[in-house]
Amino acid sequence: ARIRDDLAARNIDIEGATIVRGGATPTSYISLSRATGSRTIVHYRDLPELSAADFTQVDLTNLDWAHFEGRNPAETEAMIARVATECPGLPISVEIEKPRPGIERLFRLPGDRQTLLIVSRAFAEQQGAHEPEAFLKAFANDCDATLLILPWGAKGAYALTEARELLFAPAHPPETLVDTIAAGDVFNAAVIDALLQGAELAEVLERANALAGRSCGQLGIDGLSETPQASIGD
Template sequence: MSLVAIGACYVDTILSTSHYPGEDEKLRASNIVHRRGGNCPNSLEVLQQLTFGSKTNLALNLISVLPARSSVASQQIVSALEPRVHLDHCIFREAYQEPASCYIIKSQSTGSRTIVNYNELPDMTTEEFIRVTDKLGPQATWFHFEGRTPEVLLGCIRYLRNSFRQARISVEIEKPGREGLQELAEAADVVFYSKTWAQSMGYTSAEDCLRKQSLKTRNSSLLCCTWGQDGAAAFETRTTQFVHAEVDTAPDFQVIDPIGAGDTFNAGMLYALNCKDQEWDLSTKVGFANRIAGMKVAQEGFSGLNRALEYYD
């Protein structure tokens, strides 16, 4: 078994400030953190913790566009994820030295964060994806896509449907205003919707989003949506079963670091669907993903999140 995640890999610079600065305001940060980021790499970092020592022996792979293999950034990214996440199939742009970069201002007064991205690396093409997946072979049983370039990814999914017919496909629908995401959702087996995307489409709750999206994504088997302080929900299209999980936090819970909470929820669901599919019902799967996402918000970074398994194993 092998899970392949396809998405951008960033180098994050996170500045913590007392409040979000106004225009032309000079503000001193209280802390700075540099770390590897990106939706799929974040999910894989959590998954490698959850699957470590697992009897399911789920191999984890990342397909991402990176700068030159010899660049400092690429070497740092490889060392941060390997050996439990395999980067053999990443696409290295040898003409570039700078990685995709993300600059994040985190407000301590509100717990919110504002993000500015920079990325000059040319996106992956469908042809490059086909070459990479042909090398992966039939052991690739699950493909998870960050919904970045829908027109390219639709071509990738069509290829998988013809050549990897037993593989399951999930997509993350996150960024508002990005054309083609609805078509991408309709092509997948499992869909992860963000609150920001759902609200941009006029949905008022996770349940509203999932029930109405189920009428448009008839080929999908499972739809999931996170909704911040209102928890998360899932809708199984075959049975029409709807599950909602309230926010699962300790009594002394505080928002410490919300960056990557959605990626952590996705990792929790991907773990449940790949490693506990026959053991856990849908309510347990969503509850687990929701718990681990809550744990992420209450701490800096992603380390130690596998302790969520103590409540379920």
Template sequence: MGACRQMDVLSMFCMSNFSINNASARIIARMRHFVGVGACYLDTILCVPRYPSEDEKLRASSITTRRGGNCANTLEVLQDLFGHVNDPIALSLIAVLPDRQSSATTKIVDSLKPTVSVEACIFRENYQEPPSSYIIKNDATGSRTIVNHNDLPEMTCDEFSKAADVINTEGTWYHFEGRIPDVTLQCIQYLRKSYAGAHISVELEKPGRQGLQELVSEANVVFYSKSWAIGNGYHNAEDCLRAQAKLAPNALLLCCTWGEQGSYALEPRTDTYCSVAANMPKDSRVIDTIGAGDTFIAGILYTFFHEHKTQALSQKLAFANRLAGFKVAQEGFSGLSGRMQLQP
């Protein structure tokens, strides 16, 4: 028992016995490349003592600029996690970016070094400004208010298919941010037709985006946000997952995060359901919730890439949930795996 207590969290996760269905095991054995598909932002974050009222002048306590975007955040966390394994997975981003020579693109590319490739990205010539988010963080409540701006023409299915052909790797996992549902559906259908070995996960986050539901039937793993679930008439995570399982014939796993109540998951093929409470490091406090969901997604997806190192569903869920807890307790994403190792 003493030796176990001294082992780091990641090592315990990787070395323990695992329980996984045969279909999942076959997928894991083939996966050698992970591709995130979604928008990439530059975020400007203003921390304020309270949310300002209209037409009020208020001094911010700090200002931070960093790269954002759901898939880019997930890739950054995966890069950190895979840095602790002997056989890392190739990581790539497919996103629309400004001109390749623009200062914004340079910042974005630098933020994803050293191992996330941007060679499959779509660069818009003569566009200098990236998609941008202006985030007001309320120090009093921990809430965040986000205003987005994006002048870049969105990705088309034809552009995606050319990017996927550049990657052209059998056994690639594609994770889609549910941004433009009709285009995303076309992209997934292209992969199903052209790359039989591809596996697909999608994120359903914003309830106002029409067409997200149609993506569920094509995906192997689906991530639902609390806001999407409530916006579509579900009162709790279990109701959402069990109802959605009937609409997801290809699904190996469905996950739903529910804020302070924790995280929930369902394996439709085995009808295995579990939940874990929200989990932050001992004696910590909420510092930065931006990207907590992206971190959770990274934690879950990480568990699919190690055939002999994957735990039972409840342990997989607890791992991702704790990883997100460490993220909430710090600014940004740097060094999360190291903190997981050092904490009991």
């Protein structure tokens, strides 16, 4: 009930959420460094991942974009296939956050549509990458997304287009680093929002970096979307 109330207060629709009777709510215990703003997360989960069967209960009408986290790859692949079948042309994006068994099956997204893979720096580094530009070019050989984006934290963000054009935008660190929790999710949301608004790719990266950087300068993310800098075209 507490989680439902928290989501409702932020106007997040949970109509399609699956309630697992007898399940335990996953919890994260976060240690935040006052000195650096970095965090250490201890996560406990005793709840099954969302399944493709669960996802069939989600209404896909009136969607502008379908975004997935790269979890439970086999089930996520089936969810993406449903979107591709029922919603031709709907843009699809997937965040590749960390290595998981079978994660490579999410590198190829179906259909003739805008497709986006957002690959985390942690994933790239766990693949042995040290240079983001070289990693993106090599990774592009294993996927067919129309756009690849690789946020590289305080060193900025990189993108590779379908035409293999490489773009870079510098980071926007806050004056004082307060809290890095959810900065990656803020970046992803800003990217999708900017693309939906038709922004040029260079501006997409710029806006995403700016919003993510601003989130690192405050506790939590409430109020971020209310700032003038959060909207495209200002």
